[in-house]
Amino acid sequence: MVEDDSSTTQMGARRTGRSVSLVLIVLGVVPLLRAPFLFVGYARTRRLQRDVGDPRLRALGWFFLLYGLATVFLFVLHITFPLEQQGIDVGSLAGQLLLPDHAPLAAWALLWIRHALILAALLPVASAYLRRPGVLESTAPALLPLALGMMALQTFEAALALLPAVLTFRNYRGRHTRRSRDVATGFGLLAAGHLGLVLILLDPPRAVAAHLIVLGQILALGGAIRLALSVPRRT
Amino acid sequence: MAKAYRSKSKLALDVLRAVRDEGEAQTNRVLLRANLSYARLQGQVADLQKKGWIELLPAGDRKAWRLTEEGHRVLRSLEQVEDLMGDFGLPL
Numbered sequence: 074m075v076e077d078d079s080s081t082t083q084m085g086a087r088r089t090g091r092s093v094s095l096v097l098i099v100l101g102v103v104p105l106l107r108a109p110f111l112f113v114g115y116a117r118t119r120r121l122q123r124d125v126g127d128p129r130l131r132a133l134g135w136f137f138l139l140y141g142l143a144t145v146f147l148f149v150l151h152i153t154f155p156l157e158q159q160g161i162d163v164g165s166l167a168g169q170l171l172l173p174d175h176a177p178l179a180a181w182a183l184l185w186i187r188h189a190l191i192l193a194a195l196l197p198v199a200s201a202y203l204r205r206p207g208v209l210e211s212t213a214p215a216l217l218p219l220a221l222g223m224m225a226l227q228t229f230e231a232a233l234a235l236l237p238a239v240l241t242f243r244n245y246r247g248r249h250t251r252r253s254r255d256v257a258t259g260f261g262l263l264a265a266g267h268l269g270l271v272l273i274l275l276d277p278p279r280a281v282a283a284h285l286i287v288l289g290q291i292l293a294l295g296g297a298i299r300l301a302l303s304v305p306r307r308t
Numbered sequence: 309m310a311k312a313y314r315s316k317s318k319l320a321l322d323v324l325r326a327v328r329d330e331g332e333a334q335t336n337r338v339l340l341r342a343n344l345s346y347a348r349l350q351g352q353v354a355d356l357q358k359k360g361w362i363e364l365l366p367a368g369d370r371k372a373w374r375l376t377e378e379g380h381r382v383l384r385s386l387e388q389v390e391d392l393m394g395d396f397g398l399p400l
Binding site: 121123124125126127128129130133201202205206237240241243244248250252253255256303304305 | 313315316317381382385386388389391392393394395396397398400
């Protein structure tokens with residue numbers, strides 16, 4: 074009976090170990106894949122900005138650049154401070170604000186810089202959508218999560234990502250073009266990735282949290298690819 | 309509902325498009341096509357001419373405008389951005 078307990082514990086540890094390894098691989102590899110696409114999106118919008126000094130196009134350019142930099146910071150954070158060595162709980166790591174007290178100061182700094190970059194990327198885009206005439210009146214339901222999202226930084230980020238997702242989906246229903254569909258899907262995947270991380274605030278079991286991290290990263294990668302490739306290569 | 313206003317890019321696009329569609333565009337034709345007041349058009353035209361996107365033609369006693377090579381390129385670029393921003397749900 075004691076042996077059974079011990080083998081069950083070992084199996085559980087192995088399973089947890091596997092999920093930790095999976096999370097480590099995903100956190101290391103996916104941001105590395107995502108960042109170049111975001112920088113491509115930035116380069117393409119910059120090229121378009123040569124002739125058109127439109128503030129919305131500029132906001133889009135900043136979104137690609139800052140979100141790409143945030144992704145780089147995520148990569149640096151997880152490469153510099155491996156989770157297990159730092160005694161960081163895998164589930165809570167995805168919360169990104171719940172590093173343990175004993176986490177190194179540099180890890181905290183990287184984390185805060187990353188969050189600041191995400192907010193700086195999402196705020197101008199959300200603001201550009203909100204400034205459109207009639208949006209505030211007609212999309213009050215879409216703004217509700219934004220108000221609720223003020224409760225925590227992660228949910229605020231998710232709500233900011235959700236706003237363009239809802240509005241671009243509405244735009245797609247009116248336009249029915251291939252690119253408007255890609256844009257709506259891109260923002261939708263990005264928002265889904267953020268929302269997946271919000272679920273971790275509910276303190277799910279470690280394995281569920283690990284899968285949410287993996288899923289969130291992959292969804293965000295899909296979103297970044299869709300959005301970046303929506304911008305035309307050349308004029 | 310708030311009234312939609314035209315951004316600077318949209319104004320430039322409308323004037324360039326009006327000039328292109330007219331070929332050699334007289335001021336009153338541009339006014340009608342771009343739906344601008346005379347004062348507003350004067351400012352726009354002066355700006356576009358300064359950038360080298362349109363040029364004034366020596367056509368008798370009436371002013372006529374034509375797109376330059378650079379103007380044609382910029383117009384294509386603006387139309388591409390208009391299409392892109394429309395698909396992003398942020399029309400110019």
